Amino acid sequence: MYAIGNSFAPEEVDASEYQAVHYLGGSNAMYEVAEHHGVQAIAMAVFEQNNGIVSSVCHGTAGIVNLKLSNGEYLVANRRVSGYPESFERAGAEYLKEFPFMIGERIKARGGDFRHGERNKPFVEIDGRLITGQNYLSSVAVAEAMIQVLEKR
Template identity: 40%
Template sequence: MNRLKFISKAVLAIAGCAILLFANTAAAQTKSKRMKKILFVVTSHDKKGSTGESTGYYLSEVSHPWDVLVNAGYEIDFVSPKGGNPPVDGFNLEDPINKKFWEDPVYRKKIENSLKPSEVNPANYIAIHYAGGHGAVWDLPQNEEIAAIVTKIYEANGVVSAVCHGPAGIVNIKLSNGKYLIDGKKVNGFTNEEEVAVGLEKVVPFLLEDKLIERGGIYEKSGLWQEHVTVDQRLITGQNPQSAHALGAALLKELQFLSK
C-alpha cells in the first residue's frame, strides 16, 4: 500500500511538472509573439489647411521602416485617429519599397482597415512608430487616446519612433511623472527650413522644430533633405522622408539591444 501511495505521488508530481512546463512554454511563446509586434500610427487628416491640397500619411515613411522590421520578423499593426482607411500622400510606386508594401495583400489590407485607438491593447506592443505626412501636424498632437497608448508602451520599456512630421504626434505626450516625453532628450523632425522650402510654413498649425524645442527637446538637424536619425533613451526620430529607412534600421537595432 505504501509503495502504491509513493508511486501515485510520483506520478502526480511528474504530471504537475509537465503541466507547469507546458504553461511556462505557452506563456513564453505568448510573450515572444507579443514582443514581436509594433504599432504604426498614421494620420486621418486629408487636407493641408485651407489650401485645398490633399495630404495624409507619407507612404515611404510607412513602407521603409515596415520593410526593415518585417524582414527581421516583426509583425506590424496600424492605428489612426478615426480608424479605417487613412488618406495617403507621397504615393510613388516607382520607389520599389513603396511598391512592395502597396502590393503586399496582408499589409495593404491592414493599413486600409487601420485600428481605432479604442481597439488597441498597448500591452501587445514593444514599440510604436509615428509615420509623417503633413496631415500628422493637424490631428495627431491632440489625440489623447493614442498619447495614452504611447505612454503605456514607453513606460513598459518599449520604444517610440517618429519620422518627418510624425514627431508632431509626440509633442504633447506626458509621462506619468508629469514631464513631456521629449523633455531633455535629443530629438529631430521636419525642420523650419524644410517647411519653408515646401511653402507651408504659414499653413501648418505650428512649426515642428519650434514645438519640439518648446517642449524641452534637444533639437538636432542636418541640411535640407539630408538623412538624419537621432536616438536617445528609447526615443528615435528622423528628420524627413529621406531618413525613413535609416530610422527603421535604428529602431530594429534598439529592439534587438533591449531583447538581450
Template identity: 50%
Template sequence: MPVSRIIRSFLALLLSAWLGAVPSVHAAPGNDKTDPTAPENPGRILFILASSKVHGRSTIPASISFGEVVNAWDTFQAAGYPVDFVSPDGGEVPILDTYVGKEMEPRLKDDRIMNGLRNTATPAQVDPARYRAVYYVGGSNAMYGVPEHPVLQKIAMHVYERNGGVISAVCHGTAGIVHLTLASGQALVAGRRITGYPEEHEKQDAPYFKQLPFLMRKTVEARGGFFHAVDGQQPYVEVDGRVVTGQNYASATQVAQAVVELLAGRTAQPPRRDPKTA
C-alpha cells in the same frame, strides 16, 4: 443529464461565442504568421498615421507619406516584427499621388500593406499591451489630429513606460511626440536630442504653412528638447534612449533599423554629426 448541467453548458457556449466576437486589432493579411502571445514572438510594432485629408480647416490636400510606411514596414518585417496600423478616425488613410515616388508605385498593389492602410484601427480598438514600439508616420497630414489625440497619447506612453518599449517617428511624424508626457509630468522630449521636419525647411510662403497648428523646432525646444537638423535630403536620425526620430523621408529605414537594434538589446548607433549643424 440534469437540466442544470445542460443550462450551464449552454451558457458556457454562449460566453465563448461572445468572446470570440470581441473586436481586436489584427495585422494586415500576411503579416502575422505566429501567435503574438507565444514567448518566441518578438512582439508587434504599431504604426500611427493621420486621418486628415486636408491641411487644418483649409481645402488644401494632405496625405500620409507612403514611402515612410513601406520602407519602415519592410525593415520591421525582415526583423520578424508584425505591424499594425491605427489612425484617429480608423479606416482608410489618404495617399496622394504626389507622396508616392516612382519606386514606390508597385507597392500600391501590395495587399500586405494596402489592406492595413485601407482598414486602420481606431485608437479605441488598440490594446497597447501588445506592442513593443510605436512608429509615427510622417506626411503633410501628420500635424493634424494625431499630436493632440488623448487616446493615441495614452497608447504611446503605455508602450514606452509600462512595456519598456520604443517611441519612434520620422519627418512630420515627429509632431506626434511633441505633446507626450511622462507619468512624472515631464515632457517626453525634455532633455532629449530630437529631429524631425523643421519649420525652416517648410515653404513658409505657401498657403499650407499658415494652417500648421505649431512649429516643429520651436515646440520641441519649448518642451525642453534639443532639436537638431541638417541641410539637404540625406538621412539623419537621432537616438536618445528609447526615443528614435528621423528628419526626413530618407530617414525612415534608418529609424526602423535603430528601433530593431534597441528592441534586440543592442545600442542603436547615432549618426555621425556635422559639428556645424544645430
C-alpha cells in the same frame, strides 16, 4: 489596401501587445495627431509600461510633441529630437500658414533639443528609446535603430 481600410481605432488597441510606436511623416501628421488622447495613451503605455520605443520621421515628429511621462514631464524634455525643421519648409506657402505649430519650436518649448542635418540627407537622433528622423530619407536608419534597440532588450 485592406489593412489600411480596416485598421484599429485607438480604443481597440491593446498597448500591452506592442514594443514600439512609430509616427509616420507627411504634413497630415501636423493636424490633430499631437492632441489625440487615445494615441497618446497608447504611445506612453508602450514607452513606460512596456519599456518600448517611441519613434517618428519627418512631420511625424509633430505627433510626439505633447506626449507626457507619468511624472508629468514631456517625453521630449532633455532629449535630442529630430523632425522636419521649419527652415526647410517653403516660406510663405499656403500650407504652412495652416500648420497649428512648428515642430522645432514646439520641441524646444517642451524642453527638447531639436536637431537636424543637411536638407535632403538622412539624419537620425537616437536618445535612448526615443528615435527620430529628419525626413523620409531617414526612414531606413530609424527602422534599423529601432531593431537594434529592441534586440538589446
